[in-house]
Amino acid sequence: METNIRSNLRYYLQSPNSREARAFFEGARSMMTALQLAPASDYPSILSTSNQQHIIALLVQSDEQQRMRRRKDAQQMLKLYTVDKMSALAFIFDLPGINMWGQAIDKNGDPLEDKMFRPLPDKTHDGWPDRKIKHLHTGEEISRSEYLTLDESDQREYDYCRNFCLNLNDKPSFRISSSDHYIMEELIRQSILIGDSGINRRFLTEIHCDAETETVGRLYDYRDIIINTTGELYENTHCASITPMITSQAKQGYIRSAGHLLIAQLQWLATTIKTRDLLQFRPCDVHAWVELVHACRAGGDKEVAKFISLDDIASYRNANGDPLPGAIYNAENKEHPWQVEAYYESMPAQKQKDFFQHILVNIRVCNRLIMILSQDLIREDLDVVDSNPGIMEALQELMDVLPDSNGALINRI
Numbered sequence: 001m002e003t004n005i006r007s008n009l010r011y012y013l014q015s016p017n018s019r020e021a022r023a024f025f026e027g028a029r030s031m032m033t034a035l036q037l038a039p040a041s042d043y044p045s046i047l048s049t050s051n052q053q054h055i056i057a058l059l060v061q062s063d064e065q066q067r068m069r070r071r072k073d074a075q076q077m078l079k080l081y082t083v084d085k086m087s088a089l090a091f092i093f094d095l096p097g098i099n100m101w102g103q104a105i106d107k108n109g110d111p112l113e114d115k116m117f118r119p120l121p122d123k124t125h126d127g128w129p130d131r132k133i134k135h136l137h138t139g140e141e142i143s144r145s146e147y148l149t150l151d152e153s154d155q156r157e158y159d160y161c162r163n164f165c166l167n168l169n170d171k172p173s174f175r176i177s178s179s180d181h182y183i184m185e186e187l188i189r190q191s192i193l194i195g196d197s198g199i200n201r202r203f204l205t206e207i208h209c210d211a212e213t214e215t216v217g218r219l220y221d222y223r224d225i226i227i228n229t230t231g232e233l234y235e236n237t238h239c240a241s242i243t244p245m246i247t248s249q250a251k252q253g254y255i256r257s258a259g260h261l262l263i264a265q266l267q268w269l270a271t272t273i274k275t276r277d278l279l280q281f282r283p284c285d286v287h288a289w290v291e292l293v294h295a296c297r298a299g300g301d302k303e304v305a306k307f308i309s310l311d312d313i314a315s316y317r318n319a320n321g322d323p324l325p326g327a328i329y330n331a332e333n334k335e336h337p338w339q340v341e342a343y344y345e346s347m348p349a350q351k352q353k354d355f356f357q358h359i360l361v362n363i364r365v366c367n368r369l370i371m372i373l374s375q376d377l378i379r380e381d382l383d384v385v386d387s388n389p390g391i392m393e394a395l396q397e398l399m400d401v402l403p404d405s406n407g408a409l410i411n412r413i
Contacts (some may be wrong), residue, residue, distance in 0.1 A: 003117040017137065032065065067182070074186040081166035081174055087189055089199060091164040091178070093206065094127045094218060102202035115288070115309065116258040117202060131162045152215060164294045185225045192229040197241045197285055200230065204242065204261055209253035217256070227251050233320050241285055243268055259312025262292075263356065267318065270364035275372050278390055279384040286394035293401050305359055313356055314349035326351030327359050338363070373399050 015021050022360045090097050095104040096112075104112040112123040119286055126144055133147050134140065145230060147158060161179050165172035176183050192200055205225035219226065230242050235403055245265045246255075255261050295303035316324055326341040328351070333339070338358040341351060373395060375384070385392060 008171065019411070030063075031096045049182070052132060061150050068183040071186065072121060072133050074180075076184040077183070077188070078166075078186055079175075081168050082170075083166055083187070083190075085194070088164065092184070092187060092191065092219070093161060093202065096125050096127065096129065096164060098199075099197060101198040103198075112296065114306070115198075116262075118258075119307075123379050128162045128164075128351070130164065131160070133158055133160045135159075157260065169221050181221075185222060188222055188225055189229045192226065193233055195233060197282055200242055201258060201261055202234075204230070204246070204250045204255050207253075208256040210256060222250070237280075241265070243272075245272070245319060249317075250408070252321075253320070254317045254321070257312050257317065259308040262308060263312070263360075264318070266360055266365055270360060270368050273368060275375055275377070275381055276384060277387060278369075278372055278395070279381055282388075283390040283394035284393070287400055288399050290394075290401055293361060293366065293398070296357045297366075297401070297403070301353075304353070308354055308356065310349040310353055324352045324360075325355050327355035329354075362403075369398065370402050370404070373402070384388060 016025070032296065053307060068342050086098060089095075093104075097107065097109070099105050099106040099109070099111065101111075101115055102117065103115065104117075106112055106125070111120065112125050113119055124282075131144070133142050133144065135142075137157070142158070147155060147160060147214060150158075157351060159179070161177050163178075164176050166174040168174070188203070190202060203226050206217040206219040207226050209220060217223075220342075227247055230296065231244070234242060234244065234247075245268050246261070249255050249260075249264050258413060292307050315323060323343050325343045326347050328339050330337055332337050338354070340355065341347075361393050
């Protein structure tokens with residue numbers, strides 16, 4: 001055994017840049033760190049046990065201790081420095097700039113994307129400007145456009161490093177990097193807890209994974225902190241726009257676009273939403289529903305496409321991994337002409353789009369909203385209304401576009 005260990009070590013020393021050698025030395029470094037964190041009195045028991053379960057448990061414990069310590073360091077450091085909120089978000093998402101809707105913007109503040117984070121016609125951007133992209137072994141630098149043409153396996157050979165300055169006394173004072181994982185985690189956590197719905201929508205669309213294409217979102221490495229923090233936000237504020245059902249889908253990698261997130265929210269609206277939830281939405285979110293309901297009820301395919309694409313509809317999966325069903329039109333059924341059709345593998349996306357528009361939105365969501373908006377408000381509901389200025393006006397606007405929803409909300413207060 002000793003001879004075998006010596007021969008392996010000799011091999012790694014002769015080829016220190018090989019993948020096997022890098023893995024070996026990384027493992028050795030992890031074990032040394034684990035020993036550093038343990039009291040000296042524990043060394044005999046640690047070193048006397050060599051089974052794999054013990055070593056794995058030791059490394060996991062060490063990793064958890066390191067993460068907790070480094071996260072506290074990051075929290076303390078960010079208390080000292082000030083962070084420009086919108087610039088930090090652009091840095092996190094690798095955008096030249098960002099607005100409160102989560103859209104990429106240019107230096108003049110004009111959107112480069114629509115509200116579903118899709119590039120506008122003839123609009124492009126080059127990401128966060130302060131960056132370097134270097135090959136891990138050769139040191140060769142390439143441009144962002146060259147980097148984006150590489151497949152994911154080749155991209156892993158490069159260090160894509162963005163830089164950002166923290167301020168002290170209104171002056172740039174401390175330079176951080178996107179490779180500072182724990183500082184990035186804390187920046188993300190603090191950003192999510194602010195509760196801006198547009199920004200948090202974007203966070204949830206950036207952590208997906210796609211087994212078929214073997215691609216992941218740009219913030220996939222931070223999916224745990226994003227999911228945990230959105231859960232923390234929901235528990236503390238009962239934020240209605242991001243519910244446990246929706247975060248469950250995101251955690252499984254199913255939310256791959258703003259369109260997927262929209263469908264998930266609509267399914268929750270149609271089945272689960274209660275009066276208190278509705279009153280806690282921001283007026284801007286309710287205005288977006290007004291536009292969507294109007295598009296689905298009165299607009300054509302072009303209007304609906306502003307909110308969702310056929311690809312979003314065809315590739316959507318709920319928390320159970322199920323796709324959307326389809327819908328067929330039966331002119332003989334005067335009361336309910338649109339009927340649900342069970343999904344089948346070769347179902348045209350247009351049939352699923354008909355389900356989305358004519359059944360999910362026009363029937364299920366509208367009926368649920370009419371039922372809730374027709375109820376009298378109780379004292380606890382009025383407390384929520386008082387803390388959310390503008391919500392009643394927004395809900396009245398929503399009620400006005402719903403079918404057969406006669407009556408004014410003010411009469412129910």
